[in-house]
Amino acid sequence: MRRTLVFIPKRCYSPLPVDPLARFKTISQTSKAPKVLITGSLGQLGRGLNSVYKYMYGAECVTMSDIVKVPSDAHDVSSANYQFLDILNQSAIEEAVVNRNIDTIVHFSALLSAVGEQNVPLALQVNCRGVENVLQVAMRHKLKVFIPSTIGAFGPTTPRDDTPDLTIQVPTTIYGVSKVYAERLGEYYNHRFGVDFRSLRFPGIISATKPGGGTTDYAIQIFYDALEKGSHTCYLRPDTSLPMMYDTDCMASVVQFLSADNSQLKRRVYNVTGFSFTPEQIAGAIRKVMPNFQIDYKICETRQAIADSWPRSLDDSGARNDWGWNPEYGLDETVQVMFALLQREIAQKKGEGGEKQVTTA
Ligand SMILES: NC(=O)C1=CN([C@@H]2O[C@H](COP(=O)(O)OP(=O)(O)OC[C@H]3O[C@@H](n4cnc5c(N)ncnc54)[C@H](O)[C@@H]3O)[C@@H](O)[C@H]2O)C=CC1
Numbered sequence: 001m002r003r004t005l006v007f008i009p010k011r012c013y014s015p016l017p018v019d020p021l022a023r024f025k026t027i028s029q030t031s032k033a034p035k036v037l038i039t040g041s042l043g044q045l046g047r048g049l050n051s052v053y054k055y056m057y058g059a060e061c062v063t064m065s066d067i068v069k070v071p072s073d074a075h076d077v078s079s080a081n082y083q084f085l086d087i088l089n090q091s092a093i094e095e096a097v098v099n100r101n102i103d104t105i106v107h108f109s110a111l112l113s114a115v116g117e118q119n120v121p122l123a124l125q126v127n128c129r130g131v132e133n134v135l136q137v138a139m140r141h142k143l144k145v146f147i148p149s150t151i152g153a154f155g156p157t158t159p160r161d162d163t164p165d166l167t168i169q170v171p172t173t174i175y176g177v178s179k180v181y182a183e184r185l186g187e188y189y190n191h192r193f194g195v196d197f198r199s200l201r202f203p204g205i206i207s208a209t210k211p212g213g214g215t216t217d218y219a220i221q222i223f224y225d226a227l228e229k230g231s232h233t234c235y236l237r238p239d240t241s242l243p244m245m246y247d248t249d250c251m252a253s254v255v256q257f258l259s260a261d262n263s264q265l266k267r268r269v270y271n272v273t274g275f276s277f278t279p280e281q282i283a284g285a286i287r288k289v290m291p292n293f294q295i296d297y298k299i300c301e302t303r304q305a306i307a308d309s310w311p312r313s314l315d316d317s318g319a320r321n322d323w324g325w326n327p328e329y330g331l332d333e334t335v336q337v338m339f340a341l342l343q344r345e346i347a348q349k350k351g352e353g354g355e356k357q358v359t360t361a
C-alpha cells in the first residue's frame with residue numbers, strides 16, 4: 001500500500017494519523033517568540049532545531065553559530081542567521097548575545113562519546129569550559145539556557161532498565177563525566193544565581209542528518225547502508241539494547257520544555273525517551289519495508305563497552321507528568337520516516353527530487 005507523507009520544515013515528516021505540526025503550532029500560538037542563539041548548530045541536532053524555530057516564530061528569532069563553514073547543500077542556513085562562534089571564547093558569546101538581543105541559549109556544542117574518548121583534553125575544553133562560559137553569560141544577561149544531557153551521564157552502576165531521573169551517576173566516559181558536570185553546574189547556577197537552566201537527558205537521536213561521533217550512530221548509518229548497499233555491518237552486538245528517539249520528537253521535547261512555565265518544573269534535569277531496540281530488532285523493522293536487508297557484525301570494543309555501561313531504557317514519567325512530554329514516534333514509524341527522508345535526499349542528489357511530498361511503499 002502506498003501512503004502520502006506530509007512535508008513539514010526540512011527534516012520533519014509524519015506517517016502518523018495526526019497533524020505532525022500540531023505540537024509546534026500550539027506552542028507558538030501560546031508562547032512569546034524567543035530570541036534564540038544555538039551553539040554547535042551545524043551538528044546533528046542544531047540544523048533540525050533551527051528549522052523548527054523558523055517554522056514556529058520566523059527566521060529572525062534564531063541565530064545559528066558554530067566553528068565550521070556552512071556545507072554547500074545546507075539550504076536551510078542563511079548567512080544572515082549564521083555566525084562563527086567558538087564556545088571557548090566567553091566574550092564572543094557575550095558579544096553575540098548583546099548584538100542580537102538574545103534571551104535564550106540552546107547550547108549544542110560538544111564532543112560526543114566515541115570522539116571524546118579519542119581526544120580527552122579537547123572534550124574537557126569543549127564540554128566543560130564551553131558550559132562554564134555559557135552559564136556565566138546566561139547569569140550576566142539573565143538568559144534562559146538549555147544544555148542537553150544524555151544517557152551517557154549514567155554508568156555501569158546505574159540501574160539499566162527504566163532508569164529514573166534521580167539515580168546513581170558514575171559514568172565511565174569523559175563525555176559522561178562532562179555531562180554530569182554540566183547537569184550539576186547548571187543546577188548550581190540555578191539555585192545560587194537564579195539562572196533559568198534546563199536540561200534533558202536524551203537517548204540516541206535518529207535523524208536524516210549524519211551524526212557527530214557517538215555510540216548510537218549505527219542507528220542512523222543503518223538506514224543509509226540499507227538504501228545504498230542493502231546491508232549494514234554493525235559495530236555493536238546484536239542483543240545490545242539502547243534507548244532512542246526520533247528527531248521530530250527530540251525537537252518537540254526541546255521547544256516544549258523551554259516553553260513550560262517555571263512553576264511546572266520540579267527539577268532542572270529530566271529524562272526523555274522514545275523507544276528501545278537492539279541492532280537485531282531494528283534490522284527486523286527494516287526488513288518489514290526491505291525484505292532482503294542483511295545485517296552482520298564486526299564489534300568495536302570501545303563502543304561496545306560504552307553501550308554496555310548505558311541504560312537499556314529510560315523512565316521519563318517525570319517529564320510526562322510535570323510538563324506534558326509525550327513522544328509520537330515508535331520504531332516502525334521511525335523506519336518509515338527515515339526511508340522517506342533518505343529516499344528523497346538520494347533522489348535530490350540525482351536531480352530528480354520532489355520538494356513538497358514523498359510517498360513510500
Ligand atoms: N545526537 C545524539 O544522539 C545526542 C546528542 N546529545 C547532545 O546534544 C548536543 C548536540 O549533539 P549533536 O548535534 O549530535 O552533536 P554534533 O557532534 O553533531 O555537533 C556538535 C557541534 O559542535 C561544534 N563544536 C565543536 N567544538 C566547538 C567549539 N569550540 N565552539 C563551537 N562549536 C563547536 C561542532 O562543530 C559540531 O557542529 C550535544 O551536547 C550532545 O551531547 C545528547 C544525547 C544524544
Ligand SMILES: CC(=O)[C@H](N)C(=O)O
Pocket residue numbers: 112113114150151152175202203204205213214215216217
Ligand atoms: C547518546 C548520545 O549521547 C550520543 N548519541 C552518543 O552516542 O554519544
